[in-house]
Amino acid sequence: MKVIFGPINSRRFKKSLGIDLSPNEKCCNFDCLYCELGKAKIKHKNEANLSVEYIISELKKALDIHKDLDYISISANGEPTLYPNLKELILEINKIKKNAKSLILSNASTIFDENIQKALLELDAVKLSLDSVNEKVFRKIDRSNINLSKIIQGIINFSNIYKGELVLECLVLEGINDNKEDFIALNEILKNIKASRLDLGTIDRPSDYDVKAVSFEKLQELASLLTNINVNIISRTINEKIYDDLLKTLELRPLSEDEISINDKELLKELLEKNIVKLAKINDINFYKLNK
Ligand code: SF4
Incomplete structure:
Protein backbone atom coordinates (compact mmCIF):
# COMPACT_ATOMS: atom_id res chain seq x y z
CA MET A 1 0.00 0.00 0.00
CA LYS A 2 1.40 3.39 -0.96
CA VAL A 3 1.06 5.51 2.15
CA ILE A 4 3.76 8.08 1.34
CA PHE A 5 3.42 10.53 -1.56
CA GLY A 6 5.29 13.58 -2.84
CA PRO A 7 7.11 15.70 -2.00
CA ILE A 8 4.63 18.24 -3.34
CA ASN A 9 5.55 21.89 -3.76
CA SER A 10 2.81 24.34 -2.89
CA ARG A 11 2.74 28.02 -2.07
CA ARG A 12 0.93 27.33 1.18
CA PHE A 13 2.88 24.42 2.62
CA LYS A 14 6.08 24.69 0.55
CA LYS A 15 7.93 21.38 0.09
CA SER A 16 5.75 18.80 1.76
CA LEU A 17 5.90 15.02 1.99
CA GLY A 18 2.46 13.46 2.41
CA ILE A 19 1.19 10.52 4.45
CA ASP A 20 -2.06 9.04 3.12
CA LEU A 21 -3.95 7.20 5.86
CA SER A 22 -6.52 5.63 3.51
CA PRO A 23 -4.56 4.81 0.37
CA ASN A 24 -7.05 2.39 -1.20
CA GLU A 25 -10.34 4.23 -1.02
CA LYS A 26 -11.93 7.49 0.03
CA CYS A 27 -12.72 7.53 3.74
CA CYS A 28 -14.45 10.70 4.82
CA ASN A 29 -17.25 11.77 7.15
CA PHE A 30 -18.10 14.64 4.75
CA ASP A 31 -19.21 14.48 1.13
CA CYS A 32 -18.35 18.01 0.03
CA LEU A 33 -19.81 19.40 -3.18
CA TYR A 34 -16.31 20.42 -4.25
CA CYS A 35 -14.51 17.16 -3.41
CA GLU A 36 -11.86 16.26 -5.96
CA LEU A 37 -11.97 12.61 -4.84
CA GLY A 38 -15.49 12.16 -6.18
CA LYS A 39 -18.79 11.19 -4.58
CA ALA A 40 -18.56 8.45 -1.97
CA LYS A 41 -20.56 7.00 0.90
CA ILE A 42 -19.90 8.84 4.15
CA LYS A 43 -17.71 6.90 6.61
CA HIS A 44 -17.01 7.60 10.25
CA LYS A 45 -14.26 5.03 10.69
CA ASN A 46 -10.95 4.46 8.95
CA GLU A 47 -10.77 0.75 8.16
CA ALA A 48 -7.53 0.76 6.18
CA ASN A 49 -5.86 -1.26 8.94
CA LEU A 50 -2.52 0.52 8.67
CA SER A 51 -0.24 0.00 11.63
CA VAL A 52 1.82 2.88 13.01
CA GLU A 53 4.94 0.69 12.58
CA TYR A 54 4.25 0.21 8.86
CA ILE A 55 3.59 3.92 8.23
CA ILE A 56 6.74 4.95 10.13
CA SER A 57 8.92 2.40 8.33
CA GLU A 58 7.68 3.73 4.97
CA LEU A 59 8.20 7.30 6.13
CA LYS A 60 11.78 6.54 7.22
CA LYS A 61 12.55 5.16 3.74
CA ALA A 62 11.14 8.31 2.13
CA LEU A 63 13.05 10.60 4.52
CA ASP A 64 16.30 8.90 3.49
CA ILE A 65 15.61 9.98 -0.09
CA HIS A 66 13.93 13.37 0.36
CA LYS A 67 15.85 16.02 2.29
CA ASP A 68 15.12 19.68 3.06
CA LEU A 69 11.40 19.18 3.56
CA ASP A 70 9.31 21.99 5.01
CA TYR A 71 6.39 19.83 6.14
CA ILE A 72 5.39 16.21 6.67
CA SER A 73 1.66 16.38 6.12
CA ILE A 74 -0.86 13.86 7.42
CA SER A 75 -3.79 13.65 5.06
CA ALA A 76 -5.91 10.91 3.59
CA ASN A 77 -8.16 10.08 0.71
CA GLY A 78 -10.60 11.73 3.06
CA GLU A 79 -10.40 12.77 6.70
CA PRO A 80 -7.13 11.84 8.50
CA THR A 81 -8.45 12.28 12.07
CA LEU A 82 -10.57 9.14 11.53
CA TYR A 83 -7.36 7.11 11.78
CA PRO A 84 -7.62 5.22 15.11
CA ASN A 85 -3.98 5.53 16.29
CA LEU A 86 -3.51 9.18 15.45
CA LYS A 87 -1.70 10.40 18.58
CA GLU A 88 0.73 7.47 18.59
CA LEU A 89 1.46 8.10 14.90
CA ILE A 90 2.05 11.83 15.44
CA LEU A 91 4.44 11.17 18.34
CA GLU A 92 6.43 8.75 16.16
CA ILE A 93 6.53 11.21 13.25
CA ASN A 94 7.82 13.93 15.58
CA LYS A 95 10.72 11.67 16.61
CA ILE A 96 12.05 11.37 13.04
CA LYS A 97 10.91 14.54 11.26
CA LYS A 98 14.21 16.47 11.72
CA ASN A 99 13.75 20.08 10.52
CA ALA A 100 10.41 19.48 8.81
CA LYS A 101 7.21 20.53 10.56
CA SER A 102 4.46 17.99 11.23
CA LEU A 103 1.10 19.07 9.78
CA ILE A 104 -2.44 17.69 9.48
CA LEU A 105 -5.00 18.68 6.85
CA SER A 106 -8.38 18.11 8.51
CA ASN A 107 -11.98 19.03 7.72
CA ALA A 108 -12.45 19.94 11.45
CA SER A 109 -15.30 17.43 11.85
CA THR A 110 -13.75 15.83 14.96
CA ILE A 111 -12.07 18.85 16.55
CA PHE A 112 -14.56 18.93 19.47
CA ASP A 113 -13.32 15.45 20.55
CA GLU A 114 -10.89 15.79 23.46
CA ASN A 115 -8.75 12.87 22.29
CA ILE A 116 -8.37 14.36 18.82
CA GLN A 117 -7.43 17.71 20.36
CA LYS A 118 -4.79 16.00 22.52
CA ALA A 119 -3.33 14.34 19.42
CA LEU A 120 -3.35 17.52 17.33
CA LEU A 121 -1.65 19.50 20.12
CA GLU A 122 1.51 17.49 19.33
CA LEU A 123 1.69 18.84 15.76
CA ASP A 124 3.65 21.86 14.55
CA ALA A 125 0.81 22.93 12.25
CA VAL A 126 -2.90 22.19 11.90
CA LYS A 127 -5.14 23.15 8.98
CA LEU A 128 -8.89 23.05 9.66
CA SER A 129 -11.66 23.68 7.13
CA LEU A 130 -14.58 25.96 7.92
CA ASP A 131 -16.69 26.54 4.81
CA SER A 132 -19.59 28.29 6.51
CA VAL A 133 -20.83 29.26 9.98
CA ASN A 134 -24.43 29.00 8.79
CA GLU A 135 -25.75 25.51 9.67
CA LYS A 136 -28.01 25.26 6.60
CA VAL A 137 -25.24 26.33 4.23
CA PHE A 138 -22.70 24.10 5.96
CA ARG A 139 -24.98 21.08 5.45
CA LYS A 140 -25.48 22.01 1.81
CA ILE A 141 -21.79 22.34 0.97
CA ASP A 142 -20.14 19.76 3.25
CA ARG A 143 -23.13 17.37 3.24
CA SER A 144 -22.60 16.12 6.78
CA ASN A 145 -24.92 15.60 9.75
CA ILE A 146 -22.25 16.60 12.26
CA ASN A 147 -23.40 19.51 14.39
CA LEU A 148 -21.78 22.74 13.14
CA SER A 149 -21.93 24.56 16.49
CA LYS A 150 -19.97 21.69 18.08
CA ILE A 151 -17.34 22.04 15.34
CA ILE A 152 -17.11 25.82 15.79
CA GLN A 153 -16.86 25.52 19.58
CA GLY A 154 -14.23 22.80 19.12
CA ILE A 155 -12.15 25.07 16.86
CA ILE A 156 -12.43 27.93 19.40
CA ASN A 157 -11.39 25.68 22.32
CA PHE A 158 -8.55 24.10 20.40
CA SER A 159 -7.22 27.46 19.19
CA ASN A 160 -7.02 28.64 22.80
CA ILE A 161 -4.78 25.80 23.92
CA TYR A 162 -2.76 25.16 20.76
CA LYS A 163 0.74 26.66 20.55
CA GLY A 164 1.54 25.74 16.92
CA GLU A 165 0.52 27.24 13.57
CA LEU A 166 -3.25 27.03 13.13
CA VAL A 167 -4.55 27.71 9.62
CA LEU A 168 -8.24 27.86 8.70
CA GLU A 169 -9.48 27.20 5.20
CA CYS A 170 -12.71 28.23 3.51
CA LEU A 171 -13.60 27.14 0.00
CA VAL A 172 -16.24 29.26 -1.71
CA LEU A 173 -18.75 28.09 -4.32
CA GLU A 174 -20.94 30.39 -6.40
CA GLY A 175 -24.46 30.78 -5.04
CA ILE A 176 -23.82 28.41 -2.11
CA ASN A 177 -21.52 29.88 0.53
CA ASP A 178 -20.65 33.24 -1.06
CA ASN A 179 -23.23 35.18 0.95
CA LYS A 180 -21.97 38.45 2.53
CA GLU A 181 -24.07 38.06 5.71
CA ASP A 182 -22.51 34.67 6.41
CA PHE A 183 -19.02 36.13 6.05
CA ILE A 184 -19.91 38.93 8.46
CA ALA A 185 -21.08 36.23 10.92
CA LEU A 186 -17.85 34.30 10.30
CA ASN A 187 -15.85 37.44 11.07
CA GLU A 188 -17.62 37.71 14.44
CA ILE A 189 -16.73 34.11 15.28
CA LEU A 190 -13.12 34.68 14.20
CA LYS A 191 -12.77 37.13 17.10
CA ASN A 192 -12.70 34.05 19.35
CA ILE A 193 -10.38 31.90 17.23
CA LYS A 194 -6.63 32.32 17.56
CA ALA A 195 -5.40 31.34 14.10
CA SER A 196 -2.39 32.42 12.04
CA ARG A 197 -4.42 32.93 8.89
CA LEU A 198 -7.44 31.91 6.86
CA ASP A 199 -6.89 30.55 3.34
CA LEU A 200 -9.80 31.63 1.14
CA GLY A 201 -10.18 29.84 -2.16
CA THR A 202 -12.53 28.45 -4.74
CA ILE A 203 -12.55 25.34 -6.94
CA ASP A 204 -10.00 25.06 -9.68
CA ARG A 205 -10.61 21.41 -10.56
CA PRO A 206 -13.79 19.62 -11.65
CA SER A 207 -16.10 18.03 -9.09
CA ASP A 208 -18.71 15.27 -9.49
CA TYR A 209 -21.34 17.84 -8.50
CA ASP A 210 -22.53 20.72 -10.66
CA VAL A 211 -20.80 23.56 -8.83
CA LYS A 212 -19.11 26.73 -9.99
CA ALA A 213 -16.10 28.71 -8.83
CA VAL A 214 -16.49 32.33 -7.72
CA SER A 215 -14.51 35.11 -9.38
CA PHE A 216 -11.31 36.59 -8.01
CA GLU A 217 -13.18 39.86 -7.38
CA LYS A 218 -15.77 37.99 -5.30
CA LEU A 219 -13.04 36.40 -3.18
CA GLN A 220 -11.49 39.83 -2.66
CA GLU A 221 -14.86 41.26 -1.66
CA LEU A 222 -15.46 38.43 0.84
CA ALA A 223 -11.89 38.65 2.16
CA SER A 224 -12.43 42.35 2.88
CA LEU A 225 -15.22 41.40 5.31
CA LEU A 226 -12.85 39.25 7.39
CA THR A 227 -11.12 41.90 9.45
CA ASN A 228 -10.40 39.66 12.45
CA ILE A 229 -7.84 37.42 10.73
CA ASN A 230 -5.07 37.51 8.11
CA VAL A 231 -6.63 36.29 4.87
CA ASN A 232 -4.65 34.55 2.18
CA ILE A 233 -6.53 34.27 -1.13
CA ILE A 234 -5.64 31.00 -2.85
S1 SF4 B 1 -13.57 16.82 3.60
FE1 SF4 B 1 -12.11 16.70 1.95
S2 SF4 B 1 -12.03 14.52 1.39
FE2 SF4 B 1 -13.86 14.83 2.65
S3 SF4 B 1 -15.48 15.11 1.16
FE3 SF4 B 1 -14.73 17.13 1.76
S4 SF4 B 1 -13.18 17.62 0.23
FE4 SF4 B 1 -13.56 15.42 0.08
Missing part, protein backbone atom coordinates in the same frame (compact mmCIF):
# COMPACT_ATOMS: atom_id res chain seq x y z
CA SER A 235 -6.21 29.53 -6.28
CA ARG A 236 -3.92 28.65 -9.08
CA THR A 237 -5.43 31.08 -11.57
CA ILE A 238 -5.94 33.75 -8.94
CA ASN A 239 -2.36 33.51 -7.78
CA GLU A 240 -1.22 33.99 -11.35
CA LYS A 241 -3.20 37.25 -11.43
CA ILE A 242 -1.72 38.40 -8.10
CA TYR A 243 1.73 37.43 -9.40
CA ASP A 244 1.26 39.60 -12.50
CA ASP A 245 -0.08 42.52 -10.44
CA LEU A 246 2.85 42.27 -8.04
CA LEU A 247 5.37 42.31 -10.89
CA LYS A 248 3.59 45.32 -12.42
CA THR A 249 3.85 47.20 -9.10
CA LEU A 250 7.53 46.32 -8.78
CA GLU A 251 8.10 47.63 -12.33
CA LEU A 252 6.89 51.00 -11.04
CA ARG A 253 8.61 51.10 -7.62
CA PRO A 254 10.32 48.99 -4.92
CA LEU A 255 8.10 47.73 -2.07
CA SER A 256 9.05 47.81 1.61
CA GLU A 257 8.30 44.77 3.83
CA ASP A 258 5.52 46.69 5.61
CA GLU A 259 3.64 47.23 2.37
CA ILE A 260 3.39 43.55 1.56
CA SER A 261 0.44 41.28 2.36
CA ILE A 262 0.84 37.63 3.44
CA ASN A 263 -0.09 36.49 -0.07
CA ASP A 264 2.54 38.69 -1.66
CA LYS A 265 5.20 37.61 0.88
CA GLU A 266 4.84 34.00 -0.28
CA LEU A 267 5.07 35.06 -3.92
CA LEU A 268 8.02 37.33 -3.24
CA LYS A 269 9.85 34.43 -1.63
CA GLU A 270 9.40 32.51 -4.87
CA LEU A 271 10.55 35.50 -6.93
CA LEU A 272 13.65 35.87 -4.71
CA GLU A 273 14.48 32.18 -5.16
CA LYS A 274 14.15 32.58 -8.92
CA ASN A 275 16.35 35.73 -8.83
CA ILE A 276 13.58 37.82 -10.41
CA VAL A 277 13.54 40.04 -7.33
CA LYS A 278 16.31 41.14 -4.95
CA LEU A 279 16.37 42.67 -1.47
CA ALA A 280 17.92 46.12 -0.99
CA LYS A 281 18.40 47.82 2.38
CA ILE A 282 17.69 51.56 2.46
CA ASN A 283 17.90 53.36 5.83
CA ASP A 284 17.70 49.98 7.60
CA ILE A 285 14.46 49.07 5.84
CA ASN A 286 14.30 46.07 3.48
CA PHE A 287 12.91 46.84 0.04
CA TYR A 288 12.01 44.32 -2.66
CA LYS A 289 13.20 45.43 -6.11
CA LEU A 290 13.11 43.88 -9.55
CA ASN A 291 16.49 42.33 -10.35
CA LYS A 292 17.11 44.20 -13.63
